[in-house]
């Protein structure tokens with residue numbers, strides 16, 4: 001009888017699989033090294049048809065499939081379990097930009113297309129793909145859609161979900177679902193693509209996408225502001241939005257401590273200011289009526305004392321330098337060591353309250369903890385990370401971590417926010433999903449999972465725990 005491994009090798013051909021330990025190494029752990037797994041094999045198909053045949057073979061053998069894009073995810077979603085029986089399905093060889101439709105303001109790309117390459121292709125056609133984040137040089141469009149990624153442009157353009165017009169998805173029985181329409185309006189039945197956006201590979205494998213594009217925003221002005229409090233930043237954002245007729249492309253908040261981590265760990269990174277400020281904002285605005293629009297609006301904020309200092313980039317090189325500071329935060333934080341990461345969102349109107357009460361809470365729960373706060377405050381998403389004293393043993397760290405995270409998530413929940421704003425749930429936040437989603441929501445999620453993946457082969461154990469009573473005991477361990 002042909003084993004699953006032999007069957008998979010036959011489907012993808014000699015260049016489409018590996019069991020080599022060195023080649024597999026980067027695929028068995030995630031970016032921060034928090035999770036690690038093993039695998040039977042990593043397959044790299046070249047088309048949706050091959051993905052369908054892989055899925056059928058795995059379904060017949062009862063083997064779990066872990067879709068993997070750029071493996072830049074923050075929650076262990078693309079890492080296999082420790083059984084060594086799961087199959088990693090890498091989308092890396094499905095990377096073509098199939099077409100850019102200039103008149104329709106859309107593009108069709110394969111799931112394994114690196115985000116930066118998709119951005120470039122849109123730009124070459126005179127258009128703009130407004131999904132952007134520090135990982136854009138290695139994350140893939142399929143991974144962005146599977147996590148409903150956010151990034152720096154959400155306030156103006158929405159998350160990945162808002163940019164998806166159509167999807168091609170391989171279902172758990174190997175069927176290729178072609179929903180690759182590129183329409184703005186389509187009320188024909190249920191909008192099936194929505195099920196797969198943000199489902200982290202647990203409901204289907206995304207093989208291609210039709211994406212919404214925008215006109216080139218034209219000249220952008222980039223500025224860094226020194227600010228006294230995060231609350232002032234929220235107020236400045238509100239005023240600039242009005243003054244600039246909503247032409248704010250990005251509005252990122254960074255605390256002085258985070259800035260310090262970047263200048264400490266990232267070679268060549270230095271502050272554009274001569275003195276330190278408690279908070280910084282990195283903002284980008286489309287010029288529209290000319291760069292003086294932003295400068296005039298900033299002068300008003302400086303005069304009113306809401307902004308303490310401002311540096312406006314004079315050219316693209318200076319703008320890129322400022323953005324390098326922001327995009328290096330994740331790397332600086334990684335080099336600094338273990339942190340309790342909280343990727344939270346609250347309505348913008350509750351942001352000031354969250355920050356004030358968050359400070360009080362941390363002081364009460366753990367006065368010796370360090371807050372590392374930064375994020376996409378323009379859309380209400382903060383990375384509210386906490387560093388615990390390095391002297392704690394691993395078991396103490398875990399217990400303290402849970403206690404502090406619960407305190408923070410309770411506050412977020414009370415303010416109508418989410419414990420998972422843009423990184424997804426993966427393995428890291430399954431328990432929190434159970435606590436902060438209602439019984440009715442969890443019930444429907446489980447029902448969807450069972451319906452779309454009746455044999456529990458699509459990224460089993462990620463996002464939501466489901467009991468599959470009809471499966472054998474070893475298959476229900478998730």
Ligand code: FAD
Pocket residue numbers: 031066067068069070071072073074076077078091111132133134135138139140141142143144145146147148149150151152200201202204205206207330331422423426459462
């Ligand atoms: P992976 O990490 O490979 O996978 C993520 C999840 O999606 C896994 O569950 C995987 O199984 C599933 N998946 C991947 N591809 C597919 C597919 N084709 N079909 C079905 N399921 C699939 N995220 C943000 O939202 N905003 C940010 O600003 C941001 N900045 C980042 C900066 C850095 C430096 C880093 C390292 C990460 C950052 N992230 C950010 C997190 C991460 O980049 C995003 O979540 C990204 O969308 C993941 O894409 P990926 O291709 O790497 O997916």
Ligand code: MLT
Pocket residue numbers: 134327329330333375376383
């Ligand atoms: C970011 O905003 O830089 C990312 O989401 C990465 C992170 O949170 O570390």
Ligand code: ZN
Pocket residue numbers: 151375376383422
């Ligand atoms: Zn982020």
